Every structure is written in C-alpha cells, then in structure tokens.
Amino acid sequence: MRRVAALLGKELADLRQNPAIVMPAVLTGGLSILLPFMVALVIPYVSGERLADSSDFKAAIEMYAAQPGSRGLDPEGAVQAWIFLQFLILLVMTPVAGSMAVAAYSVIGEKQARTLEPLLATPLTTTELLAAKVLGALIPSLALTIGCLVVYVAGVAAFARPGVFLVLLTARPLATVFVLGPLAALAALQLAVCVSSRVNDARSAQQIGALIILPISALLVAQLLGGIQLTMPLILLIATGLALLNLVLLRVAVALFDRESILTRWK
Amino acid sequence: MLAATHLTRRFGTRVAADDVSFELAAGEIFALLGPNGAGKTTTLRMLAGLIEPSSGEVTVDGEAMTRTTAARLRSRIGFLTESPGLWDRLTVRQNLLVYARLHGLPAAERVVDAALDLFDIRDRARDAAAQLSKGLKQRVALARTLLHDPSIVLLDEPTSGLDPESARDVRSLVLRLREGKRAVLLSTHNLDEVERVADRVAVLRTRLVALDTPAALRSRLFGARVRVQLAGAAAGHAASLRRLGLSDIRVDDRTLSIAFDGTAFTTPRLVRHLVESGADIESVMAEEPPLEEVYMRLLQADAGTP
Numbered sequence: 001m002r003r004v005a006a007l008l009g010k011e012l013a014d015l016r017q018n019p020a021i022v023m024p025a026v027l028t029g030g031l032s033i034l035l036p037f038m039v040a041l042v043i044p045y046v047s048g049e050r051l052a053d054s055s056d057f058k059a060a061i062e063m064y065a066a067q068p069g070s071r072g073l074d075p076e077g078a079v080q081a082w083i084f085l086q087f088l089i090l091l092v093m094t095p096v097a098g099s100m101a102v103a104a105y106s107v108i109g110e111k112q113a114r115t116l117e118p119l120l121a122t123p124l125t126t127t128e129l130l131a132a133k134v135l136g137a138l139i140p141s142l143a144l145t146i147g148c149l150v151v152y153v154a155g156v157a158a159f160a161r162p163g164v165f166l167v168l169l170t171a172r173p174l175a176t177v178f179v180l181g182p183l184a185a186l187a188a189l190q191l192a193v194c195v196s197s198r199v200n201d202a203r204s205a206q207q208i209g210a211l212i213i214l215p216i217s218a219l220l221v222a223q224l225l226g227g228i229q230l231t232m233p234l235i236l237l238i239a240t241g242l243a244l245l246n247l248v249l250l251r252v253a254v255a256l257f258d259r260e261s262i263l264t265r266w267k
Numbered sequence: 268m269l270a271a272t273h274l275t276r277r278f279g280t281r282v283a284a285d286d287v288s289f290e291l292a293a294g295e296i297f298a299l300l301g302p303n304g305a306g307k308t309t310t311l312r313m314l315a316g317l318i319e320p321s322s323g324e325v326t327v328d329g330e331a332m333t334r335t336t337a338a339r340l341r342s343r344i345g346f347l348t349e350s351p352g353l354w355d356r357l358t359v360r361q362n363l364l365v366y367a368r369l370h371g372l373p374a375a376e377r378v379v380d381a382a383l384d385l386f387d388i389r390d391r392a393r394d395a396a397a398q399l400s401k402g403l404k405q406r407v408a409l410a411r412t413l414l415h416d417p418s419i420v421l422l423d424e425p426t427s428g429l430d431p432e433s434a435r436d437v438r439s440l441v442l443r444l445r446e447g448k449r450a451v452l453l454s455t456h457n458l459d460e461v462e463r464v465a466d467r468v469a470v471l472r473t474r475l476v477a478l479d480t481p482a483a484l485r486s487r488l489f490g491a492r493v494r495v496q497l498a499g500a501a502a503g504h505a506a507s508l509r510r511l512g513l514s515d516i517r518v519d520d521r522t523l524s525i526a527f528d529g530t531a532f533t534t535p536r537l538v539r540h541l542v543e544s545g546a547d548i549e550s551v552m553a554e555e556p557p558l559e560e561v562y563m564r565l566l567q568a569d570a571g572t573p
Contacts, residue, residue: 006368010354010361017356017395114350118411121315121346122369123338260318264278264309 003124004132011106011136021102022140028094029148033155036087040080041159051079077161084156084164088173089230091148092181096188099141103192106133107262108199117263126257130193130250137189142182149177175235183242190249197257268293268450269314269344269419274323276309283309285474286323291419291450296441298465299454300562305471307454308349311421314452315346327419342370345417349424351408355397359388359407362396363414370415378414386410386440402433409440420444420451426460438464458558470562476569481558488564490528492554493537497521498547507544508537524554 015021044051051057052075061078073081110116119129157165167173195204222228269291276284284306291297301307312318314325316337325332327340353362363382367375383389386406391399399407405425412420422441426434434457441464444451455461461468461481468484470476477484497504498521505518508525515526525537538551 002371003369006365009368010357010365013361014354014356113352113355114348115352115354117317117348117350118346118352118366118408119369120317121341121344121348122366123342123371124369125338263312263317 003128007132008135032090032094040083052076077164080160081164081167096185099137103137103189107196126254130253133193134189141185179239187245194253270326272324274320277321294448295466296451296464298461298468301471306473316341345412345420347412347422351404353396360392366411367414382410422453462558470565477565484561489556492526494554495523495551496549504546
C-alpha cells in the first residue's frame with residue numbers, strides 16, 4: 001500500500017505540474033452542465049413556450065407527480081426535474097472521458113519517457129503499479145465529477161423552479177453519481193491502463209480506451225427515449241455488474257502486463 | 268554476492284545472451300564490455316530481475332532470483348538504466364522522494380537530503396528534472412540508484428553521451444562505490460573508463476569471450492613486454508639481445524621494445540646484460556598495450572579472424 005501511495009503521489013504531482021492535461025475534462029464537464037440548462041431553461045425562455053405545454057413531456061409530468069420528493073412540483077418544475085435527472089448521467093461520463101487521456105498515457109507515457117525501466121527495477125509489483133496508475137486517473141476524475149455535481153445542483157437551485165434541486169438530492173441520482181459513476185469510471189480507466197500497457201502508441205491507447213464511452217452513451221440515449229429508466233434496483237444491478245467487471249479487469253490487467261515485452265520490444 | 272550461472276536468454280529464435288557465468292564480489296568493480304547487440308543490457312536486466320533467463324540462474328547472496336523472490340531481491344540491487352529516466356516535470360527532490368518511498372525507506376525525507384548532499388545536487392533540488400544538463404541528470408539518476416543503500420549496483424553505460432568533465436564526475440562516484448564495499452557491475456563501451464576503474468573485465472559477445480583482470484588479459488594476449496630507453500642508438504644492443512634468444516624485439520632509434528614470452532628472461536637480467544654490454548639506460552618500463560588493443564584482439568579471436 002505504501003508503494004501504491006508513493007507512485008500515486010508522483011502521478012498527482014505530475015498532474016499538478018501539467019494541469020492542461022485535465023482541461024478537456026473540465027471543458028466537457030462544463031458543457032455537460034450547460035446543456036441541460038439550455039434545454040430546460042434557456043430554450044423555453046427564448047422561445048416563450050413552457051415545456052409543460054408540450055405533449056412530449058406529458059409522461060414526465062405524470063411520472064414526477066407521483067414520486068416522493070417531487071410531489072410538490074408544478075408541471076413545469078416536473079419537466080425540469082426530469083430533464084436535469086436524465087442529463088445527470090452525462091455528468092458521470094464526461095470527466096471519465098477526459099481522464100481517459102491520463103489513463104491511456106499512463107504506461108505508454110512512462111515507456112516513451114524512458115522512466116518505466118527504473119520504476120520496474122524497484123520492488124514495486126505489477127498490481128501496485130497498475131493500481132497507482134488507475135487511481136492517478138480516477139481521483140482527479142472523481143474530484144471533477146463532485147465539483148461538477150456541486151455546480152450543477154447549485155445552478156438548478158438558483159435558476160430552476162423551486163424544489164427541483166431537491167429531486168437531484170434523492171437516493172437515485174445520488175446513487176448514480178456516487179456508486180455507478182465511480183464504478184463505471186474505475187472500469188473505464190482500468191481498461192484504458194490495460195490497453196496502455198499493451199499498445200506502443202499513446203494515441204491507440206486513447207482511441208481504444210474511449211470505446212468505454214459507448215455503453216454509457218447508449219444508456220443516456222435509452223433513458224432519453226424512454227426505453228429504460230434508471231430505477232434503484234437497476235442501478236444496484238448495474239453497480240454489481242460493474243464491481244465484478246472491475247475485479248475481472250484487475251486480474252486481466254495484471255495478467256496482460258508483460259514486463260519483458262514492454263522492456264524489450266517497445267521502442 | 269551476485270552470481271550469474273549459465274545465463275541464457277532467447278527472444279524467439281535470436282539468442283541475446285548465451286551461457287554467461289560470472290560472480291561479483293563485494294568491493295569489486297566488474298566491467299562488462301562488448302559491441303552493440305552483444306547482450307550486455309539483456310544480461311544486466313536478468314541480473315536486476317527485470318527479465319527472466321530462458322535458462323540458467325541469478326543468485327543474490329545465495330538466494331535464487333525467481334518470480335516470487337524478484338521483487339524482494341530487487342531491493343538489494345541498485346540499477347542505473349542506460350537513460351537517466353527522471354520524471355521531467357517533477358523536481359529533483361520529488362524524483363528522489365518517490366523512489367525513497369517506493370523502496371519503503373522509513374525516513375525518506377532525511378535519506379533524500381543526505382543523497383542531495385552526497386551527490387552535490389542540493390542547490391538544484393527544487394529545479395524540475397527537465398532543466399538539468401545531461402551530466403546532472405545522470406548524477407541524480409545515480410543518487411536515485413543508491414538511495415536504498417544497495418549492496419549490488421548495476422550501471423548500464425553510465426557515462427554514455429556525457430561530456431568529459433561530467434564523465435569524470437560519474438567515474439569518481441563509481442570509484443566511491445568500491446570504497447563503500449559495494450559490488451559494482453559496469454556495462455560500457457568506454458575502454459578508457461574500464462581502464463580507470465575496473466578490477467575485472469568480462470568481454471561479452473552473446474557469450475563470454477574472456478573474463479579476467481585487465482593486466483591478466485594483456486599478459487595473456489600480448490605477453491610481458493618492456494620498453495628500454497637508451498642514451499644512444501639501440502640497434503646494436505638489439506642484435507646482441509637477439510643472440511641471447513630474444514627474438515621479438517622492436518627498435519625505434521634509441522628505444523627497444525622487448526617481449527619476454529617463452530624465454531627465461533626477466534627485467535633485472537635484461538638490464539644487467541644491457542649495462543654489461545655498455546648501454547646507457549635512461550629508463551625501463553613495463554609496456555602495456557592499451558585495453559582497446561586487448562579488446563579488439565579478443566573479439567577478432569572470437570570471430571575466428573587473425
């Protein structure tokens with residue numbers, strides 16, 4: 001654990017010296033916050049049409065009128081709550097997408113900078129090395145997610161209908177952000193580190209690692225189209241699946257990390 | 268302290284190191300010489316526990332290096348890789364601190380402070396590694412290699428690409444390691460460096476071509492030879508020596524270069540004979556061919572060329 005902490009300290013110090021690497025994540029996080037505000041508040045304001053008047057949102061109004069925590073909302077508030085909840089998953093996804101660059105570069109970057117061999121000459125084990133690399137990408141990603149969530153909830157509290165922000169503080173959205181989010185991020189970043197230790201070009205690692213965005217995007221689209229609703233049992237089911245996937249990925253990553261190939265075949 | 272026993276490493280069908288055996292003792296500087304692709308780095312990596320031999324064994328203080336023991340045994344070894352391998356954005360101090368912690372040193376900060384002083388880099392401790400010259404980077408890398416006080420130090424071309432002054436600094440640091448009773452294995456192309464620091468030399472070309480002290484290798488290949496500087500012309504004295512059975516004599520104006528190989532001659536006897544025959548001797552010295560000549564001769568012999 002001490003060795004993981006030592007290497008993790010290096011990863012975070014490196015990140016502090018090069019904050020530009022997380023700028024894409026910050027920007028996409030910012031855009032993820034802006035997008036639902038545009039849909040729920042700016043467009044109705046500019047067009048002069050209430051969302052509650054649109055037949056598209058009837059189902060949302062009925063759904064939220066019955067749910068605890070949103071019973072007191074007027075029809076416009078119910079639609080806003082629905083929109084802000086649907087886009088919450090985007091908040092989970094975007095910082096992960098940004099941190100993918102950090103994770104994808106983690107092993108191949110060390111190799112290209114010729115810093116990997118001295119590192120491997122220490123008593124550091126493969127599991128410790130990979131754990132530090134994944135945590136080095138995960139911690140900034142989670143910090144960014146929490147930061148974005150705070151801004152998001154504060155923005156909703158300030159600009160949406162009264163009481164809408166309370167919907168975001170119920171069990172389901174919080175479980176999405178604090179359980180599903182970290183587990184999905186961990187799986188994505190583990191996959192990226194895994195890929196990073198197998199390819200010999202950082203760009204390949206990033207492109208392959210970015211594929212993890214697809215299932216999360218599919219979940220968002222399915223939600224918006226009404227094909228799936230992230231209920232608590234479904235969140236717990238997905239979380240269990242992700243936890244198992246993380247365990248499998250850890251074993252696979254350790255098995256795939258071939259010190260010899262990395263040292264002798266990568267140029 | 269460190270022993271390589273019949274180490275062989277294959278990469279597919281290519282043999283990078285073939286049946287390499289030697290032992291490294293405490294307080295010894297052992298040089299591994301060889302042309303590019305001779306297997307020096309592969310051998311060092313096997314010794315450092317970074318790659319496994321295809322066959323053969325590495326032992327550290329009698330304990331075999333295996334998959335299960337490698338991580339632990341690596342803590343007794345300091346490995347200076349060919350490239351300094353510093354994290355450019357981190358400061359010198361941060362670079363060293365990470366390694367002190369990776370080695371689990373209990374007082375990491377204090378150990379790093381001591382290393383900064385020992386290697387005379389304290390004034391650059393707060394500078395990012397990227398700002399250092401190549402020589403300074405190598406010095407920091409050497410400090411990093413020795414942070415955990417390893418008893419065995421493996422140095423892969425430590426002066427490669429350094430200017431003469433930086434190379435001299437690194438050499439003097441290497442010599443200090445011997446004083447600390449460490450076993451040092453130095454892989455290099457630099458024969459002058461070997462001449463200056465090594466106690467024993469191994470010439471590697473996939474397999475070991477030779478292994479001995481530099482003096483013994485010279486003697487084995489070139490025999491004992493003395494150079495005699497006379498006050499007058501040397502040609503006449505050469506003729507008189509040839510009559511005594513010394514056949515390999517080179518004459519250059521007032522200088523005689525005489526090989527003793529295969530004769531009962533010794534330097535005192537030679538001097539006595541020359542004085543008795545009226546030669547005015549200005550100096551007598553053992554003639555040592557440069558190590559480069561020894562090295563080239565060994566490689567040529569190994570390749571089967573004259």
